[in-house]
Amino acid sequence: MLQKIVLLGSGNLAHHLGRYFYKNGIIISQIFSRNKMTAQALAKKLDALVDSDLDQIVRKADAYILCVNDDSIKELSTQLSEILANDKLIIHCSGSKPISEINEFFINRAVIWPIQSFGAKSKIDWNEIPFFIEATNSCKDIVEQLCRQMNWKFHPIDSERKKLIHIAAVFANNFSNFNFIIAKEILSTLNLGIEVLKPLVESSQENIFINGPEESQTGPARRSDTKVVQMHLKELSKEFPHFKELYKEYSNLIMDYYKTKK
Amino acid sequence: MLQKIVLLGSGNLAHHLGRYFYKNGIIISQIFSRNKMTAQALAKKLDALVDSDLDQIVRKADAYILCVNDDSIKELSTQLSEILANDKLIIHCSGSKPISEINEFFINRAVIWPIQSFGAKSKIDWNEIPFFIEATNSCKDIVEQLCRQMNWKFHPIDSERKKLIHIAAVFANNFSNFNFIIAKEILSTLNLGIEVLKPLVESSQENIFINGPEESQTGPARRSDTKVVQMHLKELSKEFPHFKELYKEYSNLIMDYYKTKK
Numbered sequence: 001m002l003q004k005i006v007l008l009g010s011g012n013l014a015h016h017l018g019r020y021f022y023k024n025g026i027i028i029s030q031i032f033s034r035n036k037m038t039a040q041a042l043a044k045k046l047d048a049l050v051d052s053d054l055d056q057i058v059r060k061a062d063a064y065i066l067c068v069n070d071d072s073i074k075e076l077s078t079q080l081s082e083i084l085a086n087d088k089l090i091i092h093c094s095g096s097k098p099i100s101e102i103n104e105f106f107i108n109r110a111v112i113w114p115i116q117s118f119g120a121k122s123k124i125d126w127n128e129i130p131f132f133i134e135a136t137n138s139c140k141d142i143v144e145q146l147c148r149q150m151n152w153k154f155h156p157i158d159s160e161r162k163k164l165i166h167i168a169a170v171f172a173n174n175f176s177n178f179n180f181i182i183a184k185e186i187l188s189t190l191n192l193g194i195e196v197l198k199p200l201v202e203s204s205q206e207n208i209f210i211n212g213p214e215e216s217q218t219g220p221a222r223r224s225d226t227k228v229v230q231m232h233l234k235e236l237s238k239e240f241p242h243f244k245e246l247y248k249e250y251s252n253l254i255m256d257y258y259k260t261k262k
Numbered sequence: 263m264l265q266k267i268v269l270l271g272s273g274n275l276a277h278h279l280g281r282y283f284y285k286n287g288i289i290i291s292q293i294f295s296r297n298k299m300t301a302q303a304l305a306k307k308l309d310a311l312v313d314s315d316l317d318q319i320v321r322k323a324d325a326y327i328l329c330v331n332d333d334s335i336k337e338l339s340t341q342l343s344e345i346l347a348n349d350k351l352i353i354h355c356s357g358s359k360p361i362s363e364i365n366e367f368f369i370n371r372a373v374i375w376p377i378q379s380f381g382a383k384s385k386i387d388w389n390e391i392p393f394f395i396e397a398t399n400s401c402k403d404i405v406e407q408l409c410r411q412m413n414w415k416f417h418p419i420d421s422e423r424k425k426l427i428h429i430a431a432v433f434a435n436n437f438s439n440f441n442f443i444i445a446k447e448i449l450s451t452l453n454l455g456i457e458v459l460k461p462l463v464e465s466s467q468e469n470i471f472i473n474g475p476e477e478s479q480t481g482p483a484r485r486s487d488t489k490v491v492q493m494h495l496k497e498l499s500k501e502f503p504h505f506k507e508l509y510k511e512y513s514n515l516i517m518d519y520y521k522t523k524k
Contacts (some may be wrong), residue, residue: 018374061481070487096482096490115462119473122465124288128348130458142329161452167494171505172459174481175437175512181475181519183430190423197434200377203384204435205467209460211381213443218350218379218437220358228358232429239426241307242518243433246511250437254510257443 002062002146002154007048008032008076010039012118017067020126024044024150030058031062063089063146065112066102070094073101081105089139095166098159099134107137113148113162114220115169126150132157132165143199189239214261221254235238264324264351264408269310270294270522271329274380275355279329282388284308286412292320308522310492316341325351325408327374328364332356335363343367351401357428360421361396370401374409375424375425375489377431388412443446451501476523 005026007014010033010159018028026213028048033039044049051057060102066073075248080090081103082236095115101188108167111134116124131154140156147154155188157165184194207216220228229251236244264452265289269429272295280290295301297339298314305312319342326342328335335354342352343365351370354363355376364371373396378386388503397405402418409416419427447455469478482490491513498506 025475034515048341078398098485104273111439115458117462117466117469117478119465122469124465125461128462130390136487155458157452163493164448165458166454167497167509168448168456169459169462170442170481170494171448171508172445172456173463174479174483174516175508176441177466177475177479178516178519179433179438179441179468180470181479183434183472184475186426186430186433189421190426192427193431194434195471196377196417196427197431199387199391200379200431201435201438201467203377203381203386205463206271207379208439208442209382209457213439213456214444215401216379217436219432219437221436225358228332231425232432233310235425235429242515246437246508246515247328247429247432248319248510249439249511253504254436254440256504258438 002142003027003060003150004029004031005063005065005066006030006058006061007042007065009069010035010042010120011069012120014067015120016041016118016124017065017093018042018046018048020124020150031060040049048209051196057083063091066090068092070097070098073097073156074103077101077103077106078168081126085189089142093131095162095169096137096222096236098162099136100159108136110135110139110143111159111162112143114152115165125153130155132162134158134162168235182240182246185239217254217258219254221251224255224258263411264291264492266320266323266406267293267325267327268294268320268323269304269327269329270295270302270398273329273331274382274384276329276385278386279327279355280308280310280505283384291323291456295317316345321346321347321349325353327331327517328352330356332359335359336365339365339368351404353405357394357424357431359400360424361422367442370398370404372397372401372405373421373424376407376414377427391415392417394424401479411507419494445500446506448502455479470491479516479520481516483513484520486517486520 002013006029007018027045030049031039031043032051034052039050086105087107090102090106091110091112093112095113099109099111113132114129116129131152133154268291269276269486290308292311293305294313296314297431301312346504348367349369351367352364353372353374355374357375361373363369375394376391393414395416396419
């Protein structure tokens, strides 16, 4: 069972994850981060040591959890491979990076990816978030045990399949978010804010998870109302030509989807 | 003040709207609909007459509200113009159709468009939904009075501006819904359901309305992480080539958006 960990990073994920570990009886031996301010703030909350010099890293923790940005995983794990014993458990938390980003010097490598955005003020419902985990055989049991210990919903996955989950999340989450940037830009020309769409999208989103997105699809493309689609495209050409291609692409996909389904 | 209305149509919108009018003291004189089953069910709830023959339409109501599909508004209002007096108030409820769909024979024409999806089982928060209204000058006051009487949040609008609101809603609501169809298709190849995305999108959507969509944007395109974008496109080419163009279009828009913003 994992008892002592070192957290590398002091951003939002490190804050959220660290506090949850601490609350659930895990000792955070040390916060390692180049950002002294945020690291010290977090270390104080977790009764942890804090350091920004890799030479000072605690050698005897049970696991080293990298809560750093995607592009730092490879380099940081390589630096660690020069300091730590090769049987230390190294875990990263990235959705886009495969397990192979962790230097192969380490026998015990793992990824713990919670599908969630960790904003500074987000309220995280730890028992609801799905965790996708991948681990080398030698540490699979201990990683799963950690998830059970934390009461996490977890799904074992490999890096290839994780890619697809990440792509699905990009569509549903990132691209949908951008749709609100588009909506905001359009509405602002009428001196309206996106809050006029709030009741609509809230009830629609509820519907997606109750009845499924296929049943919830509405709008001109769903009805194959090509007249309205054409009229919208003409309208976009005038004032928002940069969004025209996207509108066209979606409308075609939606029309094709329901034609094929019939 | 409006006291007696006729509802034309007996679908979800007619049901929701009719029940709210009735609850708030408006007399529903008659439900007019070709679908006898749903019309009778609704008429019973609203103590209303029911008919499917236009000749039998009640001549003396204060307003005739068309809760019919978009393409029927023109024809139905033309048929009504042969039966009713030209000072009768005719209202349609469509987001995509302009006020001019109502036959010009009628002096008092109006549109009342609630931005909301009216599913059979939807719980409607009538005091939160924005209503966009348009009316000929001769009936503007009475339509606004109706909105106030019903405690609706309403915004006067013209048909040109309404088009833009509708386009914004299509992006935020319809296209985002389709993103979940895409996500579902991708996840199903891994035997996963879209519920794995629920905590993520729920917290993100909350964030959109608190901090704004520009602040909430995350993901590879937001970080201009072209390596991950390319990797995702390669992955889509293999298994989901039909979604590749959409992914590319979005990623370019997002990258351009934040480049310009800097």
